Amino acid sequence: MSLRLDPEGHEIAALAAFMPARHGLRVLEIGCGDGRLTRRYAHMAARILAIDSSAPELDEFRATMPAELARRIELRESPIEALEIPAGDDVDFDVALLSWSL
Amino acid sequence: MVDALNRTRRWLRPDGCLIDLHPAADTACVEVRTQAEASRRAGLQPSVVRVGEVQDESDAKGPLGRHHAADLALDEAIAKHGWTLDARARFSFSTEADSAEEVDAYLRRKWRAAKLDTRTLDRANALVRDNPGATVRVIEEVMISKLRP
Numbered sequence: 251m252s253l254r255l256d257p258e259g260h261e262i263a264a265l266a267a268f269m270p271a272r273h274g275l276r277v278l279e280i281g282c283g284d285g286r287l288t289r290r291y292a293h294m295a296a297r298i299l300a301i302d303s304s305a306p307e308l309d310e311f312r313a314t315m316p317a318e319l320a321r322r323i324e325l326r327e328s329p330i331e332a333l334e335i336p337a338g339d340d341v342d343f344d345v346a347l348l349s350w351s352l
Numbered sequence: 353m354v355d356a357l358n359r360t361r362r363w364l365r366p367d368g369c370l371i372d373l374h375p376a377a378d379t380a381c382v383e384v385r386t387q388a389e390a391s392r393r394a395g396l397q398p399s400v401v402r403v404g405e406v407q408d409e410s411d412a413k414g415p416l417g418r419h420h421a422a423d424l425a426l427d428e429a430i431a432k433h434g435w436t437l438d439a440r441a442r443f444s445f446s447t448e449a450d451s452a453e454e455v456d457a458y459l460r461r462k463w464r465a466a467k468l469d470t471r472t473l474d475r476a477n478a479l480v481r482d483n484p485g486a487t488v489r490v491i492e493e494v495m496i497s498k499l500r501p
Contacts, residue, residue, distance in 0.1 A: 252449050252450040252451075252454060253447070253448070253449045253454055253455075253458055254446075254447075254448045254449070255445075255446075255447055256445050256447075256449075257446060257448055258444075259447065260443040260444055260445060260446075260467070261373070261445055261494065262421045263443075263494065264373075264443045264494075264496045265371070265373070266440055267441070268369075268371050268439060268441075268496060268498045270368075272368065274375070276409065278360065278363055278364075280356075281361075283462075284462075287373075289357060291480045293416060303425040308366055312497065316363070318493070330359055331355070331356060331359070333359070336361060341369075342363070343363050343365065344365055344367075344368045344369070344371070345363055345364075345368060345369055345371055346360035346363065346364055346368070346369075346370045346371070347370075347371050347373075348357070348360075348371070348372040348373065348374070349373060349485075350373055350374055350375070351371055351374075352353055352356070352357065352374050352426070
Protein backbone atom coordinates (compact mmCIF):
# COMPACT_ATOMS: atom_id res chain seq x y z
CA MET A 251 0.00 0.00 0.00
CA SER A 252 1.59 3.25 -1.08
CA LEU A 253 -1.30 5.67 -0.77
CA ARG A 254 -0.35 9.21 0.18
CA LEU A 255 -2.99 11.85 0.95
CA ASP A 256 -2.14 15.51 0.45
CA PRO A 257 1.62 14.87 0.35
CA GLU A 258 2.37 18.58 0.01
CA GLY A 259 0.33 19.41 3.12
CA HIS A 260 -1.86 22.01 1.40
CA GLU A 261 -4.92 21.04 3.44
CA ILE A 262 -3.37 21.34 6.88
CA ALA A 263 -1.58 24.54 5.90
CA ALA A 264 -4.89 26.09 4.83
CA LEU A 265 -6.63 24.88 7.98
CA ALA A 266 -3.85 26.15 10.24
CA ALA A 267 -4.13 29.57 8.62
CA PHE A 268 -7.87 29.66 9.36
CA MET A 269 -7.83 28.26 12.90
CA PRO A 270 -8.00 30.84 15.69
CA ALA A 271 -4.59 31.52 17.22
CA ARG A 272 -5.67 30.61 20.73
CA HIS A 273 -4.50 28.12 23.33
CA GLY A 274 -6.92 25.47 24.53
CA LEU A 275 -9.02 25.39 21.36
CA ARG A 276 -12.25 23.44 21.56
CA VAL A 277 -13.42 22.05 18.24
CA LEU A 278 -16.71 20.50 17.16
CA GLU A 279 -15.94 18.52 14.00
CA ILE A 280 -18.89 17.48 11.86
CA GLY A 281 -18.33 14.60 9.46
CA CYS A 282 -15.06 13.37 10.90
CA GLY A 283 -15.21 10.06 9.01
CA ASP A 284 -12.24 7.84 9.78
CA GLY A 285 -10.40 10.73 11.46
CA ARG A 286 -8.04 11.47 8.62
CA LEU A 287 -8.33 15.24 9.04
CA THR A 288 -8.83 15.11 12.81
CA ARG A 289 -5.43 13.50 13.32
CA ARG A 290 -3.83 16.22 11.23
CA TYR A 291 -5.10 19.19 13.25
CA ALA A 292 -5.48 17.54 16.70
CA HIS A 293 -2.23 19.09 17.92
CA MET A 294 -3.91 22.52 17.65
CA ALA A 295 -6.85 21.59 19.91
CA ALA A 296 -7.31 20.93 23.61
CA ARG A 297 -10.61 19.15 23.09
CA ILE A 298 -12.41 17.79 20.05
CA LEU A 299 -15.96 16.46 19.80
CA ALA A 300 -15.99 14.62 16.48
CA ILE A 301 -19.26 13.37 15.05
CA ASP A 302 -20.17 11.29 12.04
CA SER A 303 -23.28 9.41 10.96
CA SER A 304 -21.31 6.36 9.78
CA ALA A 305 -20.61 3.70 12.40
CA PRO A 306 -18.03 1.88 10.22
CA GLU A 307 -16.08 5.10 9.70
CA LEU A 308 -16.09 5.81 13.44
CA ASP A 309 -15.00 2.23 14.15
CA GLU A 310 -12.04 2.77 11.82
CA PHE A 311 -11.29 6.04 13.59
CA ARG A 312 -11.31 4.36 17.03
CA ALA A 313 -9.13 1.53 15.81
CA THR A 314 -6.46 3.87 14.50
CA MET A 315 -6.60 6.64 17.09
CA PRO A 316 -3.29 7.14 18.89
CA ALA A 317 -3.60 6.74 22.66
CA GLU A 318 -2.37 10.27 23.32
CA LEU A 319 -5.31 11.64 21.30
CA ALA A 320 -7.96 9.47 22.92
CA ARG A 321 -7.96 11.66 26.02
CA ARG A 322 -8.80 14.76 23.99
CA ILE A 323 -11.10 13.42 21.29
CA GLU A 324 -14.66 12.31 21.95
CA LEU A 325 -16.45 10.47 19.15
CA ARG A 326 -20.21 10.36 18.68
CA GLU A 327 -22.28 8.63 16.04
CA SER A 328 -24.78 11.22 14.90
CA PRO A 329 -25.71 13.35 11.93
CA ILE A 330 -25.56 17.06 12.70
CA GLU A 331 -29.33 17.25 12.31
CA ALA A 332 -29.80 14.94 15.31
CA LEU A 333 -26.91 16.06 17.48
CA GLU A 334 -27.90 17.00 21.01
CA ILE A 335 -25.45 18.31 23.55
CA PRO A 336 -27.17 18.38 26.95
CA ALA A 337 -27.08 21.56 28.96
CA GLY A 338 -24.26 21.33 31.44
CA ASP A 339 -21.95 19.68 28.96
CA ASP A 340 -19.16 21.80 27.61
CA VAL A 341 -20.98 23.38 24.71
CA ASP A 342 -18.94 26.47 24.00
CA PHE A 343 -16.76 25.58 21.05
CA ASP A 344 -14.24 27.90 19.49
CA VAL A 345 -14.56 26.21 16.10
CA ALA A 346 -17.24 24.26 14.31
CA LEU A 347 -15.43 22.39 11.55
CA LEU A 348 -17.44 21.05 8.63
CA SER A 349 -15.05 18.42 7.45
CA TRP A 350 -15.86 17.78 3.78
CA SER A 351 -19.41 17.19 4.98
CA LEU A 352 -21.58 20.06 3.79
CA MET B 353 -27.54 22.09 4.27
CA VAL B 354 -28.23 25.57 5.59
CA ASP B 355 -30.14 24.09 8.54
CA ALA B 356 -27.16 21.92 9.44
CA LEU B 357 -24.88 24.89 9.20
CA ASN B 358 -27.15 27.03 11.35
CA ARG B 359 -27.41 24.32 14.02
CA THR B 360 -23.72 24.75 14.78
CA ARG B 361 -24.37 28.31 15.97
CA ARG B 362 -25.94 27.14 19.24
CA TRP B 363 -22.71 25.43 20.27
CA LEU B 364 -20.29 28.17 19.28
CA ARG B 365 -18.82 30.80 21.56
CA PRO B 366 -19.84 34.33 20.56
CA ASP B 367 -16.33 34.88 19.25
CA GLY B 368 -16.10 31.42 17.70
CA CYS B 369 -16.07 30.55 14.03
CA LEU B 370 -17.25 27.99 11.54
CA ILE B 371 -14.72 26.53 9.12
CA ASP B 372 -16.00 24.63 6.11
CA LEU B 373 -13.97 22.52 3.73
CA HIS B 374 -15.61 21.02 0.66
CA PRO B 375 -14.54 20.23 -2.88
CA ALA B 376 -14.99 22.97 -5.43
CA ALA B 377 -17.47 22.31 -8.19
CA ASP B 378 -14.71 21.15 -10.51
CA THR B 379 -14.09 17.67 -11.82
CA ALA B 380 -11.24 15.88 -10.05
CA CYS B 381 -8.53 15.11 -12.57
CA VAL B 382 -6.18 12.15 -12.76
CA GLU B 383 -2.51 12.65 -13.56
CA VAL B 384 0.57 10.52 -13.90
CA ARG B 385 3.79 12.09 -12.71
CA THR B 386 6.68 10.48 -14.50
CA GLN B 387 10.29 10.38 -13.35
CA ALA B 388 8.96 11.22 -9.92
CA GLU B 389 11.76 9.72 -7.84
CA ALA B 390 14.54 10.96 -10.09
CA SER B 391 12.98 14.38 -10.21
CA ARG B 392 12.62 14.58 -6.46
CA ARG B 393 16.24 13.58 -5.96
CA ALA B 394 17.36 16.20 -8.46
CA GLY B 395 15.03 18.85 -7.06
CA LEU B 396 13.18 19.05 -10.38
CA GLN B 397 9.49 19.15 -11.09
CA PRO B 398 8.20 15.85 -12.48
CA SER B 399 6.59 15.66 -15.89
CA VAL B 400 2.82 15.61 -15.53
CA VAL B 401 0.49 13.85 -17.93
CA ARG B 402 -3.25 14.22 -17.48
CA VAL B 403 -4.85 10.85 -18.18
CA GLY B 404 -8.50 11.39 -17.30
CA GLU B 405 -11.06 12.43 -14.73
CA VAL B 406 -12.62 10.73 -11.72
CA GLN B 407 -16.00 9.23 -12.52
CA ASP B 408 -18.26 10.17 -9.63
CA GLU B 409 -21.94 9.24 -9.77
CA SER B 410 -22.82 9.73 -6.14
CA ASP B 411 -26.19 11.37 -6.51
CA ALA B 412 -28.77 12.39 -9.07
CA LYS B 413 -27.31 15.84 -9.46
CA GLY B 414 -23.79 14.46 -9.68
CA PRO B 415 -20.90 15.44 -7.45
CA LEU B 416 -20.53 18.82 -9.06
CA GLY B 417 -24.16 19.54 -8.28
CA ARG B 418 -23.58 18.48 -4.68
CA HIS B 419 -20.51 20.66 -4.32
CA HIS B 420 -22.28 23.58 -5.99
CA ALA B 421 -25.14 23.11 -3.51
CA ALA B 422 -22.62 23.42 -0.68
CA ASP B 423 -21.43 26.71 -2.20
CA LEU B 424 -25.02 27.93 -2.35
CA ALA B 425 -25.67 26.88 1.26
CA LEU B 426 -22.74 28.98 2.44
CA ASP B 427 -23.89 31.91 0.32
CA GLU B 428 -27.40 31.62 1.77
CA ALA B 429 -26.08 31.40 5.33
CA ILE B 430 -24.23 34.65 4.76
CA ALA B 431 -27.01 36.45 2.88
CA LYS B 432 -29.99 35.37 4.98
CA HIS B 433 -28.88 33.91 8.29
CA GLY B 434 -26.46 36.45 9.70
CA TRP B 435 -23.19 34.64 9.14
CA THR B 436 -20.23 36.81 8.16
CA LEU B 437 -17.57 35.61 5.75
CA ASP B 438 -14.21 36.14 7.41
CA ALA B 439 -11.93 34.46 4.87
CA ARG B 440 -12.00 32.12 1.91
CA ALA B 441 -9.27 30.29 0.03
CA ARG B 442 -8.77 27.46 -2.41
CA PHE B 443 -6.16 24.72 -2.46
CA SER B 444 -5.34 21.52 -4.32
CA PHE B 445 -5.69 18.19 -2.52
CA SER B 446 -3.79 15.26 -4.01
CA THR B 447 -4.38 11.56 -3.51
CA GLU B 448 -1.27 9.77 -4.74
CA ALA B 449 -0.19 6.15 -5.11
CA ASP B 450 2.29 4.09 -7.04
CA SER B 451 -0.43 2.45 -9.11
CA ALA B 452 -3.76 3.38 -10.67
CA GLU B 453 -5.37 0.34 -9.03
CA GLU B 454 -4.52 1.65 -5.56
CA VAL B 455 -6.04 5.02 -6.35
CA ASP B 456 -9.11 3.37 -7.82
CA ALA B 457 -9.55 1.10 -4.78
CA TYR B 458 -9.29 4.08 -2.45
CA LEU B 459 -11.86 6.09 -4.40
CA ARG B 460 -14.30 3.18 -4.43
CA ARG B 461 -13.88 2.69 -0.68
CA LYS B 462 -13.83 6.28 0.57
CA TRP B 463 -15.66 8.43 -1.95
CA ARG B 464 -19.42 8.01 -2.24
CA ALA B 465 -19.58 6.41 -5.69
CA ALA B 466 -16.38 7.19 -7.51
CA LYS B 467 -13.96 5.22 -9.63
CA LEU B 468 -11.46 5.44 -12.45
CA ASP B 469 -12.87 4.30 -15.77
CA THR B 470 -11.15 1.66 -17.87
CA ARG B 471 -9.63 4.13 -20.31
CA THR B 472 -8.09 6.20 -17.51
CA LEU B 473 -6.79 3.07 -15.77
CA ASP B 474 -5.25 1.80 -19.01
CA ARG B 475 -3.58 5.11 -19.82
CA ALA B 476 -2.22 5.46 -16.29
CA ASN B 477 -0.97 1.87 -16.19
CA ALA B 478 0.81 2.26 -19.52
CA LEU B 479 2.64 5.37 -18.31
CA VAL B 480 3.56 3.79 -14.97
CA ARG B 481 4.80 0.66 -16.74
CA ASP B 482 7.01 2.70 -19.08
CA ASN B 483 8.30 5.10 -16.43
CA PRO B 484 9.71 3.45 -13.29
CA GLY B 485 9.06 5.59 -10.24
CA ALA B 486 6.02 7.26 -11.77
CA THR B 487 3.08 8.04 -9.49
CA VAL B 488 -0.67 8.37 -10.09
CA ARG B 489 -2.53 11.30 -8.60
CA VAL B 490 -6.10 12.45 -8.24
CA ILE B 491 -6.23 16.20 -7.79
CA GLU B 492 -9.25 17.89 -6.24
CA GLU B 493 -9.71 21.60 -5.87
CA VAL B 494 -11.02 22.37 -2.37
CA MET B 495 -12.65 25.49 -0.98
CA ILE B 496 -12.06 26.49 2.64
CA SER B 497 -14.24 29.18 4.20
CA LYS B 498 -14.27 30.79 7.63
CA LEU B 499 -17.52 32.27 8.87
CA ARG B 500 -18.42 34.18 12.02
CA PRO B 501 -21.80 33.70 13.73
